[in-house]
Amino acid sequence: MAIVQQSAVAIRESGIYIDGGWTSPSDHTLVDVENPATEEIIARVPAATSADVARAVTAARRAHDEGGWGRTTPAERREVLQRFAEIMDRRKDELVEMNVAECGSVRWFAEAGQVGGAIAHLRSTIDAMASFAWEQPSQPHFGNGIGQGLVVRESYGVVALISAYNFPLWLNMTKLAPALAAGCTVVLKPATTTPLEGLVLAEIGEEAGLPPGVLNVITGDRVPTQALVNHPDVDMVSFTGSDAVGTQIYQQAAASLKKVVLELGGKxxxxxxxxxxxxxxxxxxxxxxxxxxxxxxxxxxxxxxxxxxxxxxxxxxxxxxxxxxxxxxxxxxxxxxxxxxxxxxxxxxxxxxxxxxxxxxxxxxxxxxxxxxxxxxxxxxxxxxxxxxxxxxxxxxxxxxxxxxxxxxxxxxxxxxxxxxxxxxxxxxxxxxxxxxxxxxxxxxxxxxxxxxxxxxxxISMPFGGYKASGLGREYGAWGIDEYLQTKSIGWGVGRG
The missing domain is CATH 3.40.309.10 (Aldehyde Dehydrogenase; Chain A, domain 2)
Structure with missing residues (x-):
């Protein structure tokens, strides 16, 4: 990824991040990223196409099913996320500058809320992993012999994470942290107007040791969003944004019975x-x-x-x-x-x-x-x-x-x-x-x-989500991890004649 230094802000002429590397999009159309305080263009990022989405989903599917991320232990995933948090801490000043430039956050809030809050959320998720009930034995039961079993929590699979512009790093992390904690593989689509902090997460994930395909980051507007929601190999969609767009996503996802988590508007x-x-x-x-x-x-x-x-x-x-x-x-x-x-x-x-x-x-x-x-x-x-x-x-x-x-x-x-x-x-x-x-x-x-x-x-230690038109599902802590998990019951008989 080429970086040109201008003032204190890293200006990026980037590709998209798929299967562990930076790659050119299938279309050369670019989207301007504007500093809302100055109206200056600070970056141009690719407008990903449906073909780019298909490549990203294929990489995520392979990383989950064949690469083994979905079969890693919680302890192994926790170790990677701890490294992720350490790198974010090290790059905090850069992330603050980027947030001020692309999002228009005032400096104190960029430091304490936007970036500091994102890191705090990641660490909260890491802490929640330590005491999470990843598997639980069932009570022995008696009938035709003696039966027992185990209830296990497994990753949902490939998830599409689609976030909003107002808290870009925070919102990306409230989705990415629990998804990775659960063993899911991810295609992250940050907001059109604030994509830079999402692209940096790809760099951080690579340095932290995420295997290729576990985290993919694509940019653009409606085309990649719709392609992700409609893709048959995407198992789940988590979206933050307006209730109007959330309703459209909910309707589109229903065609393939995808699970949907929606964090929408409020009054x-x-x-x-x-x-x-x-x-x-x-x-x-x-x-x-x-x-x-x-x-x-x-x-x-x-x-x-x-x-x-x-x-x-x-x-x-x-x-x-x-x-x-x-x-x-x-x-x-x-x-x-x-x-x-x-x-x-x-x-x-x-x-x-x-x-x-x-x-x-x-x-x-x-x-x-x-x-x-x-x-x-x-x-x-x-x-x-x-x-x-x-x-x-x-x-x-x-x-x-x-x-x-x-x-x-x-x-x-x-x-x-x-x-x-x-x-x-x-x-x-x-x-x-x-x-x-x-x-x-x-x-x-x-x-x-x-x-x-x-x-x-x-x-952030309590569940967050809404009633009515404010959405479906809950985020933060153990409640956030739980959304990205399936429940499987495994039973066996003991002492049958």
Whole structure:
């Protein structure tokens, strides 16, 4: 892979990684990779074709069935993954620079969340492997003789991993780590706009000692995605992205009865009771509005507050958002960077316009920041006087936009929170932890944060996934490994005449 140094960022004119080596694609079409803060092209990667996908799947199939990766022991796989983590640690600075450049992450978050979080997830998976129940004996049973057996967990086979642009290294790793831990072989297809960190994983896997064909990385847009989902030798698909694309993948995979894990969108509600600590709530709301410029499916983007405290909380949130420094993500002082693309900014601006037209009150933001002529920046935005039926309250905006909705009773708050197509995350703030827990249990969502516990994202030691349109399956830790395993029962008779 050729690397040209420009500033602090490695600019890559790469091939695709198949069967343990870099290879030219069957078509010479290239896809530009853009720095969303500067609008400069920082790399060009191949647009893989169906023929390239077929080569990658064939390599993965051979590595699983003939190469023996699927028959390695958990201890052997764990050793390889430990080396993988050590190499990622060593290359952390490079990965941070790459994330800032291709994803627009502000530097502190690239270090702690994007790259640091990915490494932490890999190490969490390694730890989970040590105590995972890879096989369990059955209880002896008596009938026509004595019978006993063993329940074993085996790799699902060849899996297609298709990830989103907002947390490229993190999302790639939340799929790759458990898939490799389970003994699967992989074709990884990173997001079109943020492919570079996925390609680096191929380099790291090779150095860590992954046999040829175990990890294959292809780039491109819809063509390789559709080819992977439709390929008969792909046993499972794990996808992170929009619910619209997730639904298409689910429908296509059904034709061959592939297993599908989907981590999709969210419109998560943050319930704030009349006795909550509003300073803590305001800090949390601001954080969830600006992290990765609001491009996060589990972010708390609907603030449901008791009407007696609504005005006070809106004032505090607005003050926090107006103090946010938006700009160059490579500057350590910047608190919020750009959206990923011109198309995404256009979508967010359309949603802001829809909020105004529906009668919501724009408290702050809503435009493009002054002095930032290049880059896909938009101001942190807050709406109040929002009805739960408005588009800005129901649809995932994927930008730095938060909406405030009032309620009078806990029952009304729960009803408002659950009256949404999504169910990925949520939060409750209440002085009485018992009351907060009671509300949390009633929410139709995959995760709930009580009184700020757990920070901006779910704990990686706990399962992560959604209800309703937010997806299928669970990721993280032992729950993530479990998704990539089949269950086999082996029984035998003892003492038959």
């Amino acid at each position: 998560s509600a943050n319930i704030v009771t009349e006795d909550a600590d509003l300073d803590a709530v305001a800090t949390e709301v601001v954080t969830h509005t600006i992290i990765q410029a609001g491009q996060g499916c589990s972010l708390l983007t609907r603030t449901l507050v008791h009407r007696s405290r609504q005005s006070e909380l809106v004032e505090k949130i607005a003050a926090g958002l107006e103090a946010v420094r938006v700009g160059d993500p490579s500057d350590p002082a910047t608190q919020m960077g750009p959206l990923i693309s011109a198309a995404q900014r256009h979508k967010v601006e359309d949603m802001i316009a829809a909020g105004k037209e529906a009668g919501a009150t724009l408290v702050t933001g809503g435009g493009r920041p002054a002095g930032l002529e290049r880059g896909y920046f938009i101001e942190p935005t807050l709406f109040t006087d929002v009805e739960n039926t408005m588009r800005i309250a129901r649809e995932e905006i994927f930008g730095p936009v938060n909406v405030v909705i009032g309620f009078d009773t806990d029952d009304e708050a729960v009803a408002l929170a659950n009256d949404n197509p999504y169910g990925l995350s949520g939060a409750v703030h209440a002085h009485d932890p018992v009351r907060a827990y009671s509300i949390a249990r009633r929410l139709r969502t995959g995760a709930v944060i009580i009184n700020g516990g757990g920070g901006a994202f779910p704990d």
